[in-house]
Amino acid sequence: MRLRTFAAAAVCALAATTVMADKRAADTSPAEDLKTYRDYFQKRFPGVPLNEFGNGVYAIDNVSRDSWNAVEEFPPYxxxxxxxxxxxxxxxxxxxxxxxxxxxxxxxxxxxxxxxxxxxxxxxxxxxxxxxxxxxxxxxxxxxxxxxxxxxxxxxxxxRGQKINVEIPDDPDAIAAYNAGKSFYFARRGQLNFSCAHCHFESAGMNVRTDVLSPALGHTSGWPVYRSKWGELGTLHRRFAGCNRRVRAKPFAAQGTEYRNLEYFLSHVSNGIEYNGPSARK
Amino acid sequence: MAKKSIKIRAKLKGDTTQVKTLMTHPMETGLRKDKKTGKLIPAHFINEVTAESGGKTVMTAYWSGGISKNPYLSFSFDGASAGDEVTISWKDNQGGSDSASAKIK
Amino acid sequence: MTTNIKRRVFLKGSVAAGTVGIAVGAGLLAPQAVLAAWPKAAFEAKSIDDALKNAMGDASSSASDAIKIKAPDIAENGAVVPVSVSASLDGAESIALLAEGNAQPLVATFAMGAGALADVSTRIKMGKTSDVIAIVKAGGKLHSARKSVKVTIGGCGG
The missing domain is CATH 1.10.760.10 (Cytochrome c-like domain)
Structure with missing residues (x-):
């Protein structure tokens, strides 16, 4: 699944092909987004069952999956x-x-x-x-x-086994919160000028140095996560902050409006995938 | 030491008992610097693990700080029956120690 | 001959360790006494040969297909590399596990006691791409196997 090395040139090329990012968040409904997400990732990673996306990058990368399986043998969490x-x-x-x-x-x-x-x-x-x-x-x-x-x-x-099932009610305020989360996801930020979507939507499966980028689908399923890098458990919003920091953007407060709205959006588009936390990641 | 720093699973398959154990320990090598202070974090790692069953030592492991944080160890031995106990004990380089037992299933 | 003497020392060390363990548990001994049985020189050695001389009594070993190492081709994270070693050698007494590229290569030794099989798994730290080496002592001789593990720098630190 190592498609390409994620180089600066590739990022620029990809930005030009962006579909969803160019649209305003309100142009598509939550239901349309869910379908777009599922279809996109299932087409991009054929043969990977929907629920398997709850395992993050291990759904699409067999090399790291081996190590992961060995760690899950007696998980550190x-x-x-x-x-x-x-x-x-x-x-x-x-x-x-x-x-x-x-x-x-x-x-x-x-x-x-x-x-x-x-x-x-x-x-x-x-x-x-x-x-x-x-x-x-x-x-x-x-x-x-x-x-x-x-x-x-x-x-x-x-x-465990419960499914992500976040329905956005037909309430302008709820849809506005959802759209704020979506905008956050597609907005470029930080010194590197990356959006969440650049890495985890368009470039999922490609490499950042040697890390394979995980698909956005299912990103909220496995929390809290024991990351080997942390050597401890952390929450989803801690990871959001880490990702923001990696693109050299100022992170937002855990459980502040921005990250809660982001979680709302990300959860909705991952509907149907089982919650499988806690889990282990690299 | 924090209570319950050792988790043990012991399963009998045929004549062989497979023991899997997870220990909670920082496993500091002594070579790592604290990101904030820039000072070396003192070495603090489990350096000896022993496993006993039926009054006999089954395994003695000596470790360095090169074993990962929150260490995992699995090993196998013959001669035990279901219901027998396996005891795992560790000691670290700062004088800490812990011990726990589990029944073979 | 030298090998045998050293081996006896090694085994004696294991026995002594059990006793010390009990004493420490009972709070009878000061921490520095704990290290008595731990092969300090072996673990602090910078070279594989020095490590093996101190841990296994000998540095020379012969490659053996009877030893199987299971480790990832590419380590997902150098801080946690799952490694399994098993050997189908008669009379296997002990296993030494080394990461060739680490500043102090010896990671662990395992002395098999009553009924124990030469079959251990653990998770180790690897500082850079190198071979994982397993040395198994059986019948007074050292047998070895190695497996290359790539350790890379990630991009998704977070």
């Missing part, structure tokens, strides 16, 4: 699932537990992100967790790693 369960089970000072905000069921992954019409905002699972903590008089958890990642590992583990 296993102890964190237990640590997360301890947080889930722990009582707040007021005697309640986290479960009191989630109907007692940790398998919540498939219920997020969703559009909160009252507050006019996208609510993600980590945001809901911290809102639960704060409403019970507990301090919120930092969003990028550590205890929240452990907790998400436990909740995601219990949610």
């Amino acid at each position: 296993e102890p964190m699932i237990e640590a997360g369960q301890a947080i889930w089970d722990a009582r707040f000072a007021n005697g309640k537990r986290l479960g009191s905000c989630f109907g007692g069921d940790p398998a919540q992954r498939g219920n997020f992100p969703y559009w909160d019409a009252k507050r006019k905002m996208v609510v993600t699972l980590p945001l809901a967790i911290n809102e639960c903590l704060e409403s019970n008089g507990e301090p919120p958890l930092p969003y990028r790693k550590g205890r929240i990642a452990d907790l998400l590992a436990f909740m995601s583990y219990r949610s």
Whole structure:
């Protein structure tokens, strides 16, 4: 699947052929986007079943898949699932537990992100967790790693098999949030002037140096992720920030409006793929 | 040391028990610099792992910091039965240690 | 002869290690005593020969098809390279695992005890593209195998 080396020249050539990026985000509906995404990636990587895209680059790169399989043999995130369960089970000072905000069921992954019409905002699972903590008089958890990642590992583990199913309601504010996420995805940024889409839509399967670029389809399925590079678990928004930094752009705040909208868009176009977090990546 | 730094899976297949174990440890080589301070991070790694079953030492491993963070080790041995215990113990270069047991399934 | 003496030292080291382990667990020994059994000179050696002399008692080995190394052709991340070594040699006593390109090549030694098969897997760090070398001691002799692993610099750091 090593198609080409990702060189500066290639980037310029690709930019000229961009289809979606040239359109305004509002020109296509969420349903059309979902179809465009699926069709594009399934045509680009024929024979890769839809659900397999939940495994990121390992869906399309057999060399790294071997190493990944060996790591998943006894995945480094296993102890964190237990640590997360301890947080889930722990009582707040007021005697309640986290479960009191989630109907007692940790398998919540498939219920997020969703559009909160009252507050006019996208609510993600980590945001809901911290809102639960704060409403019970507990301090919120930092969003990028550590205890929240452990907790998400436990909740995601219990949610495995649920499918991404983010429907955008017919509400102008919800569609505006979705479109803001889409615009973010296709907007050039940073000193390198790359958009998310340059690498993970148009150039998926190509190399940046020796890394194979993962397809955008399914990008939100496997979180939290134990990255070998981090040597620990991290959240989706931590990764967003890392990607932004790599193109030498200033990252946005984890769980701020920008990344929540981005997660909303990315989740919707990955609808139908199973949540399979926590997972291991290079 | 943090509790439960060792996870063990031991499975009997025919006469052979395959043991897979994952340890939580930073495995610092002592050659890496702290990105913020520029100072060397002191060596801190598991340097010895022993496995025992039925009162006998099955495996003794000596390691350097060249083993990856949160180390994985798998090995196989004959002579145990389902229900027997396998005990894994580690020691590190800073005097830390831990030990855990699991039943062979 | 030299080999045999060294081998005995190596084995004795393993036994002593068990005892020390218990003592440390009970809080009886100071940390520096822990290193007694760990072959420091072998792990700190910069060359393969020095490492092997100190770890296995000998530096000369013969290539053997009976040793299988499983490792990726291209390491996904040099910090975590899955490696498996198995040997179908009679009387295999110990395995040394080395990453030729590392500043300190010796990564691990495994001494097989009661009933243990010459079959281990772990994950190692590799600083650059080089061979992974497995040395298996069987019948007092050293047998070796190697497998090249490419270690590359990624682009998606993040």
